[in-house]
Amino acid sequence: MTLEATNTSVLRLPSTNGRSPETTEPPTLTELARATDTRFILAVFTTLSGKPCAKLVPVESADELQSDGVGFAGYAAGAIGQVPKDPDLVALPDLSSFTPIPFIRDGLALVHCDPHVEGKPWPFAPRIILEKALAAAAEKGLTVKVGAEIEYFLVQRDQEGALRTADLLDTSRQPCYDARDVTRMYEHLTSISSAMNTLGWGNYANDHEDGNGQFEQNFRYDEALVTADRVMTLRYLISVLAEQRGMTATFMPKPFADRTGTGMHLHMSLWNGDRAAFPDAGDPRGLGLSDLAYSFIGGILDHACALQGVLAPTVNSYKRTGATATTSGATWSPRHATYGGNDRTHYLRVPDSHRVELRGGDGAANPYLAIAATVAAGLDGIDRHLDPGAPGDGVASDALPMTLLHAMDALAGDPVVTAALDAAGPGVAEYFTSLKREEFFQWHSTVTPWEIDNYLTAF
DSSP: OOOOOOOOOOOOOOOOTTOOGGGOOOOOHHHHHHHTTOOEEEEEEEOTTOOEEEEEEEGGGHHHHHHHOEEEOHHHHSSSSOOTTSOOEEEEEOGGGOEEOTTTSTTEEEEEEEEEETTEEOTTOHHHHHHHHHHHHHHTTOEEEEEEEEEEEEEEEOTTSOEEESSTTOOOSSOTTOHHHHHHTHHHHHHHHHHHHHTTOOEEEEEEOSSTTEEEEEEOOEEHHHHHHHHHHHHHHHHHHHHHTTOEEEOOSOSSTTSOOOBOOEEEEEEETTEESSBOTTOTTSSOBOHHHHHHHHHHHHTHHHHHHHHSOSTTHHHHHTOOOOTTSOOOOOOBOOEESSOTTSSEEEEETTEEEEOOOBTTSOHHHHHHHHHHHHHHHHHTTOOOOSTTOOOGGGBOOSSHHHHHHHHHTOHHHHHHHTTTSTTHHHHHHHHHHHHHHHHHTSOOHHHHHHHTTOO
């Protein structure tokens, strides 16, 4: 992760059509679409589970989309806090997120939306929850910037339906950074890289990760909401472009028991206007951080167990954080709430004085919720002037939750993280933990092949 921020966009906005600079207004959705040869717009919102939902809107109806939004039966969409009798969920577009994606289909674009119900922002909408968290930071004079590392596996199913690596030659014991494995996936990786750079995101690296069939693609950091939108957009792009090549891109945290799991590491920093708030050359602890940065770290560590319920939100997530070994020899997944310098074994890594890297999140994490909850935890640390102790400290009591059920218990008992989820309205945290507990018990009640193998003739 580099430190050069960019707000550059290759998107060419329409001209002012003869209007003077003093009276220039932001372009409308129709103008954005016409200027980019867009014929159809995906109006996208995200559920609490991280599912992207959309309606395809022709450019001829862009004005109506901008003014009135587009309606959805929220219960049918999934985890969005509705029941069948509820009124429509209306998605209103945020024009700043307008993104042409002709590399998916010619003339296609998407725009991220904020769901409303009966004219009011819907409190169960993850994007709105993040907006509330960022507003709380702004009240303290702080801007949150975030970079995200997007990891995933490229897989296929064999004739028996078993999951396998899409590249059948990707079999080495330590495939990480292998130039040959990267080259065989050249067309896929470069199509994603070119898409990001066409959009002005600043893709700066694409690599083979630690597991066979696992890759990571990075883009430069930006303001938190921009990055969260881009994570959702990139997951969509990766999934669709992989599918077009006969592969499945999965962000599942642990698709293979003997391989490294898939993370979504978040690089976070706070800013006062244009000034970075983390660096302090006089830091006696040697990491070059300010007191504010240490308090932010202290807040995240203090709420780490509850945060894991949002950062690692599936049953499968705890196969990743609970792993003790992999074929390559390392899991790269933190098991304790510790922090330190440029050391990837910690929950919070401090690679330099400008940022902290939160390594507890995985590929199933909803980026809006993950960032919102983490910001709330960090701000609580600032409010309470928490001291995280010396770098590298960590004791057995700092162990992260062992299962999704443990994580939900921790989340439900943490007033700061629950308040972050409830920031736009009450009931979200209770709804989320209830869904996740149900998910755990559905899994727990399923008889697995492991049980058959171990118990069928054991007694």
